Amino acid sequence: METCIKAGRKALFIVLAVLLTVTAFSPSVMANNGNGNGGQGEGSGEGPKRAVQEVTVLDETNFEVEFDKTYPQGIAIERMIDVSITTSEGEELQPELTNYEVNADNRSEVQVTHDADLSETAGELDVNGVTAAFDFLPEEEEPAGPTIADVRGEELETEQTLTGTVTAHFEEGGQTNMYVQDETAAILVRGSGLGDSYNIGDKVTFTGELNEFRDMIQLLVEDSELVEASHGLIEPEMVDASFFDQEMDDVQAKLIEIEDVSVLDNVGFNDFNAEDGAGNDFLVLGQFSDVMENTSYDSIVGVVNYHFNELKLMPRNNDDLIEDASVTRPVRAAPETGQVAAGTKVTLSSATEEAEIYYTLDGSEPSEEAELYTEPIVIDEAVTVKAVAVSDGLEPSEVREFTYTIQPEAGDVQIYDIQGSSHISPYEDTAVREVPGIVTHTENSAFYFQSEESDGDVNTSEGIFVYLPNHGVSTGDEVHVSGTVTEWEEDGFDGNDDLTTTQITGSEVQVVSEGNDLPDPIVIGEDRDIPEELVADPESYDIYDPDTFDAENNALDFYESLEGMLVEIPGQVTVTGPQKYDELTVISEEWDVENRTDSGGVYLEESEFDAELNTEIMFVNAPRNTVAKTGDYFEEAVTGVMSYNFGNFKLEPVDGGFPELMDGGNERRDETTIDFEEDKLTVATYNVENYYPGVSSEKTERLANSMANELDAPDIITLVEVMDNDGTTDSGNTEADESYQTLIDEIRDQGGPQYAFTDVAPVDGMDGGIPGGNIRVGHIYRTDRVELADDSTADATEAVQIGENGELSHGTGFIDPENEAFQNSRKPVVSEFIFKGESVYVIGNHWNSKRGDLAPYGMEQPPVQGSREQRMEIAEVVGGFVEELNQKADDPNVVVLGDFNDFPWSPPVETMVEMGDLYNAIYELPRSEQYTYNYNGSSQSLDSIVVSEHLQSGLDVDAMAINSEFMETHGRASDHDPIMVQLEVPDIDPDYDMGDVTPPEITFVDDELNENPRIEMTAGEEFTVPEVTAVDDVDGDITDQVEVTNNVDPDSAGTYTVRYEAADEAGNRGQLTLTVVVQSDADALEELANGSFEEWEDGLPVGWYGEASNTAMSRVNQSDDSFDGEYAVQLERDNTSHQRFTTEAYRMEEGAVYEVTFQVKGTGEIRNAMYAPGYHGNNYSNYSGYTVLEDSDWQEVTWEYEAPGNGEAEIIFSVRNTSGEHLLVDQVEVEKE
Known part of the structure; x- marks a missing residue:
């Protein structure tokens, strides 16, 4: 019986084992939403009932499940749970469970392994409806320094460091405006060469001044x-127009x-009104993209620029203007097209999410068959x-090409390789x-450097600007210099098509050693000779072709x-001309230049081509x-080093390269070479x-x-560039009677005769020149020597007609x-004068300027004088x-004179001369005296007096070099010299009676x-105005007709004038002046007083901070770092614009020369001038040159001032660019020489 029971148990265990084995390998039945058979936390209906109570994600591939009961032995995990994963990007995953292990100490806990690698993702794991969050995204590195938002909140003019990703960059004003952003904010950074160093998507750390x-x-x-190249493109934030209503720091x-943008209209320059889809207004700045008005865009991308006090959306390029959103956005590359280091990684992307990019490298067109x-x-x-780029549901993008x-x-490239034998570097960009x-x-912000050794090629330079x-x-x-080779267009005149300067926009410089000897300079005239011609063969010359580059002949x-x-x-x-724009024009006497003026200048010679210049003259x-x-x-x-700007090559002296300038002895003439003769007519032209x-x-x-004196009062003076009464004020007024009369009165004050004017x-606004000025040509004439044939004047649009016998329709x-x-140019004015009974026709001219002519040293060769075409048209009108x-009058006496803005040999002037049977009087002078103007160091004649051929007999000429060779400090009155002729006018009546021409005498x-x-x-x-009497030789006592102009302010120091005037019945005006010195x-x-700054009151030195001071009082401080004594004054001005610190007013004496000496130290720049109310036009004298100090010891500065009159003056100390301890000034002393 016992044996049977044992046998039965054995059979039962075998059956159970088989059943367990079968069920262990049976597939689990997955329920909807991972809920097993529908119960919360339960598995499939075929497994034992277990409820999931908690889920814990352990790592990227493992999680732990806690059940409400012990885990049944021998049951596969798939039978117990349903698992799904949802990522933060919205992706659904159904992972395969690859292993599990029951906790031996607590059999209700099971660790499960799956095949979905969750590295660099975040999301949610779902087990039978019980969820657990996970986050395996890479941790963002903590910024090394403050965030951009932190920096934006710091005090201005402090040094800051920030790190961010580049979103845009633009070149403006010779520097890069780069837009940078991090997780907190964005900011504009500005600097040289940034656009050459960094690309959009690069992560960069910047340090500078906020x-x-x-x-x-x-x-x-x-x-x-650079922190990381191609760190990643920042995606634009999707906003509407209300975005611009936020705080500046959240927007800029x-x-x-x-x-859904509608661009409405262009409101000026590159600004466009726009609306978003809700009808909210905003501005689009189309400075770097082709924004179109009356156009709808699916979207517009850009950076926010605060531009002229308004926030504006500024697209970076045309890719940011998206008209059709049904087309995949084009491919972007970082870095973009250009030169890169070997091994550079190029990242491709599209603004369309999930777009696939296909590309080729063999020049073939890409398609979906190309490389993904x-x-x-x-x-x-x-x-x-x-x-x-291609994307499901969208049209493919256009093909983009990146080279x-x-x-x-x-170290492989030398300077002479960069310069090359051409005007454009073979290494440009x-x-x-x-x-x-x-x-x-x-x-x-720059420096020059030069190769130690030459390459032996005269066509290549060994030096370069960085x-x-x-x-x-x-x-x-x-x-050792690293950077990008650029062709930089230096400062210049509009439309001149100037040459570019080859330079390196530096990104880094390494100092290898210090204190080296400099390379030997090229000695002009010894090592190299200057070619005489700008370009020897201009017809075949091509400035862009290195094969025509010839430094030995051009x-x-x-x-x-x-x-x-x-x-x-x-x-x-x-020196061949006066200093102008802080430049000198010079030649070396060792070059034996032949076309020299008597004063040491160089005169301009006629050239076969348009480029008329002296190539030997250097700036x-x-x-x-x-x-x-x-x-x-x-x-x-x-x-010095050879530089270039404003159309000319210029030598920038190096340390010690600008020696002491010596006085050459050239002095202004104080009298004409023409002697006055009663029966000869003198006519002059003067550009004023x-x-x-x-x-x-x-x-x-x-x-x-x-x-009045130097020209000895010519009978007729044609004045050029007379402006209307209110000068540059654009009031609509065009009359110039006050302009003429002011000059006429001063001529009388200077001892000259009475003049009248006609114009x-x-x-x-129709005759060119300074806006509002209405410059014109007019005549002033001596009322005791000549008279107008007719007092009538034509209006501005009425042409003077010539009668049958040569009489004019108007005087x-x-x-x-x-x-x-005559479009936008002066119209020639003709007047008929009577000199001793004979008519003289005087035609005043001011032809159109040379503005618009191309610079000789420019990109366009040969340089075209485009302005000459209009002068040729004018010449034909005047000549006609x-x-x-000549045809209607019998040998008329004609004088055509003025500023022709062209040379005597020029086609326009010669055309007029030939048409009118005229003769250019300037040819009567020796060649070395034929000039009235100085341009770029060349003495030349733009002014001429051209007369009827029969007046050549007895002709005398004087071109008085009293202005063009000198500066204002030498007595210059204008940029042109006057030129005068004396004429033997035929058939005059020596006894011609002009009537009463004697003005009254006032005493x-x-x-x-x-x-x-x-x-x-x-x-x-x-002050009481002194009494006078007035007596006329015809009208007798006319004292009661005297008019007095009195501007004397007896309470204010200065030099004043009292003017007495009286006119007789013939219109002759007498005048007398009185000088009153207050x-x-x-x-x-x-x-x-207190030049040692020892006395202070209320934070300021006693006797200082005068009326002309404009520096903030807080920037004037007491310093105990003195030169001598206890205190000095500290002056602070830490930017490039200067500010003034002055003494209080002191008395100055007319003609006295004051020597001002002071001690100065620190870091910055300082210069001096004098504030003298009533003088110098604007009350301020010319400034001395800046003294530049760099953390210096005390040094002495001296300058001189000549008082223009009696009055009051304040000594000005003008400072700028100070830093550190700023500038300290002490021991100011004044000595009257």
């Missing part, structure tokens, strides 16, 4: 470092996208990537690394081949406010350079003195003013008028004033 430009916060970059510089982009493309050789070349290896050379000259702010190098350093190429190099002009070096940059005139000279050589009553009194006095007021009028030849006059009742018409008084004293009761200037 600043703002028109309320746009920006970081002015001083240093930067961010990359955003607005959908799955990882960055490694660039090891020059290649063109063509790529297309890459490989950067040269570090190429990144170069570790280019070697020696620093030859430094500037604030733009790199905060470079930190010094002259003599051996350096002056244009000669100077280009020296670009950036050390160059020496051997002494003696002579030298001079220290600010250098005083120089034609003929001054340097005894020693001038040495934008004259009107508002110019400085010095200019009026100088012009009047020239006419035609032009149509407002004064324009020649054919409606002719298109004289031709008609003081007090005889002492007649001997010395001057009164001196002290401010505050009473002396200041202030201390004399040489008695300056």
Whole structure:
């Protein structure tokens, strides 16, 4: 019986074992939503009932389940649970369970392994309806420094460091505006060469000064470092127009996208009104994209720019303008097309999510049959990537092409390789690394350096300019420079098509060694000779073709081949024109230039081609406010580096390369070579350079003195560039009667005769020149020597007609003013004068300027003088008028004169001469005296007096070089010299009676004033206008007709004039002037008090901070770091615009020369001037040159000032660019010489 029971148990166990084995390998039945057979936390209906109570995710492939009961032995896990995974991206996963293990200590807990690797993902794991969250995303690195939001909140003008990802960059003003963003905010960073160093998607750290430009916060970059190339493109934030209503820090510089945009209209420049889908307004800035008005866009992407006080969405390029959202967005590449280092990885992407990218590298068009982009493309050789993006449900994108070349290896490229034998570098837009050379000259944000050895090719330069702010190098350093080669268009005139300067926009400089000898300079005239012609063969020359580049025969190429190099002009070096724009024009006496003026200048010679210049004349940059005139000279050589701007190559002197300038002895003439003769007529032309009553009194006095005394009062003076009464004020007024009368009155004051004037007021704004000025040509004439044949004047649009016998329809009028030849130019004015009974026709001219002519040293060769075409048309009109006059009158006496803006040999002037049977009087002078103007160092004649051929007999000529060779400080009154002729007019009546032409005589009742018409008084004293009498030789006593103009302010120091005038019945005007000097009761200037800054009150030094001070009082501080004594004054101005700190007012004495000496130290720039109310036109004298200090010890500065009159003056200290301890000033002393 027992045996049977044992056998039965054995059979039962076998059956159970089989059943368990079968059920263990049976597939589990998955219920909807992972809920087993529908019960919460239950598995399939075929397994034992167990409820899931808790799920814990252990790692990327394991999780733990806790059941409500022990896990049944031998039951497969798939029978017990249903598992699903949902990622944070919305992806649904059904993982396969690959293993499980029951916890031996607690059999209700089971660890399960699955095949879905959850690395770098986040989401939710669902087990029978019980969920557990997981997050295996890579942890964001904590920023190394403050966030962008932190930096935006910092104080301006402080140094900050930030890290962010580049979203956009643009080149503006020679620097890169780069937009950078992190998780907190965005910001604009600005610096040189950033666009060449970093690409969109790069993660970069920037250090610089936090600043703002028109309320746009920006970081002015001083240093930067790449953290990670192609870190990842930041996707734009999807917003609507209400985004712009947020706080500035939440908006500025961010990359955003607005959908359903309607661009309405262009409101000016690149601004467009736009609306979003809800009708909210905003502005789109189309500065870098082709935004179209009246256009709908599915969306627009861009960065937010705060531009002219308004927030604007600024698309980065045309890809940001999405007109059709049904098309896959095009492929983007980072880095973009360009030169890259070997091994660079190029990342492709599309703004369309989940788009697939296909590409080719063999130049073929990509399709879905091409290579699928799955990882960055490694660039090891020059290649063109063509790529297309495709996406389900959308049209494929357009094909994009990205071309890459490989950067040269570090140190392989030399400066002469970069410069090449051409005007455009063969390495343009190429990144170069570790280019070697020696620093030859430094500037604030740049430096020049030069190869130690030459390549022996005269066509290539061994020097180059490097733009790199905060470079930190010094002259003599051996350096290795890395950066991008660019062709930079320097400052220049509009439309001149200037040459470009080959430069390296630096990204890095390494100092290898210091204190090295500089390369030997190229000595002009010894090592190299300047070609005489700009281009020897202009017809076949191509500035873009290196094969036509010839530095030995073309002056244009000669100077280009020296670009950036050390160059020496051997002494003696002579100045050929007055200093202008802080530049000198010079030649070396060792070059034996033949076309010289008597004063040491160089005159311009006729050229076969349009490019009329003296190639030997070189420009030298001079220290600010250098005083120089034609003929001054340097005894020693001038040495510098060759630069270029405003259409000319210019030598920038290096340290010690600008020796002492010597006075060449050239002096203004004070009298004409023409002797007055009663029966001869003198006629002059004088360009008075934008004259009107508002110019400085010095200019009026100088012009009047020239006419009354130096020219000996010519009978007729044709004045050029007379402006209307209110000058540059655009009031609509065109009358110039006050302009003429102011000058005429001053001529009388200077001892000259009585003049009258005649002109035609032009149509407002139609004759060119300074806007509002209405410049014109007019005549002033001596009323005691000549008279108008007819007092009538034609209006501005009425042409003077010539009668059958040569009589004019009006005494004064324009020649054919409606002719298109005179568009935006002055109309010739003709007047018929009577000299001793004979008619003389005087035609005044001011032909259109040379504005628009191309610079000789420019990209377009040969340079075209486009303005000459209009002058040719004018010449034909004037020549035709004289031709008609010759036909109708019997040998008319014609004088055509003025500023022709062209040379005597020029086709326009010669055409007029030939048509009118005329003769150019300037040819009567020796060749070395035929000039009235100086341009770019060449003495030349733009002014001429052309007369009827029969007047050549007895002709005398004088071109008075009293202006063009000099600066204002030498007495210059205009930029042109006057030129005068004396004529033997045929058939005159020596006894011709002009009637009453003698003006009344006005005299003081007090005889002492007649001997010395001057009164001196002290401010505050009473002043009474002295009495006078007036007697006329015909009308008798006319004292009751005297008019008095009195501007004397007896309470204010200064020099004043009382003017007495009276007119007789014939219209002759007599005048008398009295000078009244009101002396200041202030201390004399040489008695300056508290110049040692020992006395202080209310935070300011006693006796300082005068009326002209404009620096903030908080920037004037007491310092105990003194030169001598206890205190000095500290002046602070830490930007590039200067501010003034002045003394209180002191008394100055007319003609006295004051020497001001002071001690200064610190870091910054300082210069001086004098504030003298009533003088210098605007009350401020010319400034001295800046003294630049760099953390210096005390040094002494001295400058001089000549008082223009009696009055009061304040000494000005002008400072800028200070830093550190700023500038300390002490021991100010004044000595009257």
